[in-house]
Amino acid sequence: MAVPVIAAPSQKASPRRERASGIWAALAAPGIVWLLLCFVFPLYVVLCIVFGQVDPIFRTPIPVWNPLQWNPSQFNYVLTHIVGADGIFGPALVRTAVFVFAASSLCLLIAFPVAYYVARLSGRRKGLLLALLIAPFWISYMMRMFAWVNLLQNDGIVNKVLSFGGLFNVNIDWLTGQPVVVILGLVYGYVPYMILPLYAGLDRLSQPMLEASRDLGADRFSSFWRVTLPLCRPTILAAVLLTCLPMLGDYFTSDMLSASPKTAMVGNLINDSVHAPGRTGQAGAFVMLVFLVALLPMLYYIRATSRRDEVAS
Amino acid sequence: MRGPVAWWNDPWRPPRFLVGITAGYLAWSLLPVAIAVLYSFNNGRSRTTWQGFSLRWYWGDSTLSVWHNDALHTALLQTLKLGVITTLITVPLGVLFAIGIDRWRGRLPEGANFLMLLSFVLPEVLLAVALLFVLTTVALPIDLGTTAQVIGLITFQVSYPAVLVRARLATIGPQYEEAAMDLGASPLGALRRIILPMLMPAIFASTVLVFADVIDDFVLVRYLSGAASTEPVSVKIYNTARGAPTPALNALASLLLLAALTAVVIGFLVFRYLSRGDTTTKDRGIGAFAGEV
């Protein structure tokens, strides 16, 4: 998906528009109702299931709708099994944090130079390069991962290249429980999501300001470090959020590229327990945890950017 | 075109390593897919050893090719069905939402805006699991299947046209509407006759992008799918990649890529046509199309 840039609407509101605010409310109503019904309500249902009961015979979840009757035992089970002697979920959560951090950092390291080059330095070829950068969005994520499964197989091209056509005997199983492969898979999948907001933000950097810094004597590197980077901090923040948060729920990359418990992420925990009898509440608890972890940066971001004149979102 | 030596010695050229990184990134990004598409034309069953060129996996092979394999047909049809239905509902919903939120002042629209942005960045699996819970525990007349998938996709995608249209509205500014209302139009009339036509490029762009995004969606449609006939192509690729992949899978994915590409190219051309007099998008080309203004 491409990510646009929003400029905050002008602050002066004409009085005529204020009087007609009922119309705007009516226009927005279907969307608001839909979001409430299909976004907020399901999240409430998750809470009701996490704090609900489990049918003793079929081990299916029974949601409890009244918050006063909520039973925290399933949630407590998950919480108490994160660290300590019973800490069975801890490693997966830590692993998720490590993978997402590593993958996001790598994404940033790759995406920033590319976005910078295409946004500011590519001249005539900008349109073509931008089209090539957007292309991955229209290729199914599954197909891109699938292409890598193909390449990384024991008799695939990667091993063939590494063995220099038969000179060395490369005995590496890329597709079995290699964290590096999963991290690189995440990077490969999500780096397009980072390039576009970076491109959008870097595109709007004012060239005169950068030229001024060079005119005042800073060399290329110093000018980049002290002028360009601080100016695009909100852009970088937005881009990182946009890449990091969806990555938290990823489970299919690990499934396709590894299929091993050694690389299980929190998404795999959710995926494995949703359909397992008696564990649906635990799946809901993980969903809640990931939601909280995703919510806080979003809140901070909204607060931080609402004070600015230009919002890069 | 200067020669490579002249390019190397040019003092105004961009830093070498930036060009190198960009070229390297593009190759790394697109080559695996190019190879996958190439192997869809493979003559043999292998997806790693080239055995000659043939169209066997597209329509030649009488049982396994995309043309002859009913399961792959169903997947393709399901994908297109989901794409069309979702887009038809999502775009008007998102556009109206954006227009309403943009003009309405107050805490409620701010909250709605936050909710919409949240639905944009949340991991898809959270929404998928939540909707699965709703459909399996709350007594609704909706079962897992196409309807459920459409509902989930709309919820996930509605923020897309909303954000694009808001961006465009911010660029347009209030002056056209105010001029229209000075001349006697009602707010709704100004909206219908002035703003909506100006929003057409953004609306069209978001239509195409939502469509391209929906046909590639995986997590939501997998959790909310019912019978095997409601599994779209992305789920088929995932299931079969772990089972017995033949190059027919590559062929299927290539066909889907072609569909998405066609949709986007057509959309871009229409976008160019619709915004041919528009100074704000004149020089932006594909960037404007994707939403950067």
Next chain:
Amino acid sequence: MLDDFHTTMAMVLLRQGITDINTSSEADLKMVGEQLSAMVKATSPKVTITAYNDLPAGQLGIAQMWSGDIINAQNYLPEGTGPDILRYWFPSDGKGMVDNDMFVTLKGGKNPVLAHLFINHILDPDVAMQNFSAIGYQPPQNSITADSLVNAQFIPENLRTVIVKPEYFDTGYRTLELDAANDAAWHNVWQTFKAGGS
């Protein structure tokens, strides 16, 4: 390893000499959990159900498989490779894990006669062989023996051990359904394993 909690954990129990593969003993289950972690550390296995495709394709060297999987695997061999590269091991004294699927006519079903005739149809030897070829799991016909199949070139000589003999059901160990509490305990161990934890 097979991505199936009961089969895989039962295999660990059998390896340690514990023959009650539906056990509810806490100590046994704890041991299984430890052994599974040790296996991950030692061999870094893939946990899938697709060995029937990966093994013949050369992506796996050795895999835990159901007998039907290896029969199916013959169909997934790359072109130019014969089934003589495949091997299957099952304890020769028949003391291994056995399991079966069932056809059931429901007592309250709407078409009991039709169901009965359907089962008869499936039990017809020719139809059973067709079924066998399609899904790989062996039908219960007495006429289907390792000799008859090797002679009919349905399986190669080196896959003789795949064929299930009726005696296995007497000497072997059955995986049975576990009661709710036991099932939860088993799943706890399995979940720990799959989460890559402790």
